[in-house]
Amino acid sequence: MSSDDTHVGLHPDDLDLLERLGRIAAVVDPVPDEVLELGRAAFELHRADALLMSLVADAGAAVRDNGAATASHLVVFELGETSVEVEVARRGEFVRVIGVVMAADQPYAGECRVSLETSASTTTQTLDDGRFAFERVPVGLARLVLDREGDQPMRTPWFDAR
Incomplete structure (x- = not known):
């Protein structure tokens, strides 16, 4: 997680905590590969007429x-x-x-x-x-x-x- 425009108004300590929690969650409970695949497949349908x-x-x-x-x-x-x-x-x-x-x-x-x-x-x-x-x-x-x-x-x- 980075401190870009989506985090305006958050205290730097909060950003650091969120970043550390995100790293922990990625190790302890990562997003299953099949969920990532389904997400990519669903997103691929966006503008399917092109x-x-x-x-x-x-x-x-x-x-x-x-x-x-x-x-x-x-x-x-x-x-x-x-x-x-x-x-x-x-x-x-x-x-x-x-x-x-x-x-x-x-x-x-x-x-x-x-x-x-x-x-x-x-x-x-x-x-x-x-x-x-x-x-x-x-x-x-x-x-x-x-x-x-x-x-x-x-x-x-x-x-x-x-």
């Missing part, structure tokens, strides 16, 4: 930035003439997800919303000349959903945002 893009590239590298280790990887998805190129850069407990939506080798110029989904939240923004950026994304699995006016939504498979 067309599924294909993963075509996933390349990673570890780099040092001002002495701090960061990890970055590039992920590319395609469906027809539409592609999404995503860079995932980790810094501490969070990642930054930036990317561009391309249509026939040009940045997508039409009205389009892109949503970043995690198991805990969904954040949506409008593309800016085909580009998007999501900051302070929790480390874990994520996927993108492109929603263009008049078209069936497109979504990526879950990818590792680490």
Whole structure:
């Protein structure tokens, strides 16, 4: 557990206690694997009407930035003439997800919303000349959903945002 915006108003001692209790509960009474599987399966049905893009590239590298280790990887998805190129850069407990939506080798110029989904939240923004950026994304699995006016939504498979 971290002291982010969801814990506004809690005393630091309370946050520390909750974090320690969470670690104890994870060891003493962990969530059963079948419950996690069922949860993932149920969440997969969210936006089941969307067309599924294909993963075509996933390349990673570890780099040092001002002495701090960061990890970055590039992920590319395609469906027809539409592609999404995503860079995932980790810094501490969070990642930054930036990317561009391309249509026939040009940045997508039409009205389009892109949503970043995690198991805990969904954040949506409008593309800016085909580009998007999501900051302070929790480390874990994520996927993108492109929603263009008049078209069936497109979504990526879950990818590792680490």
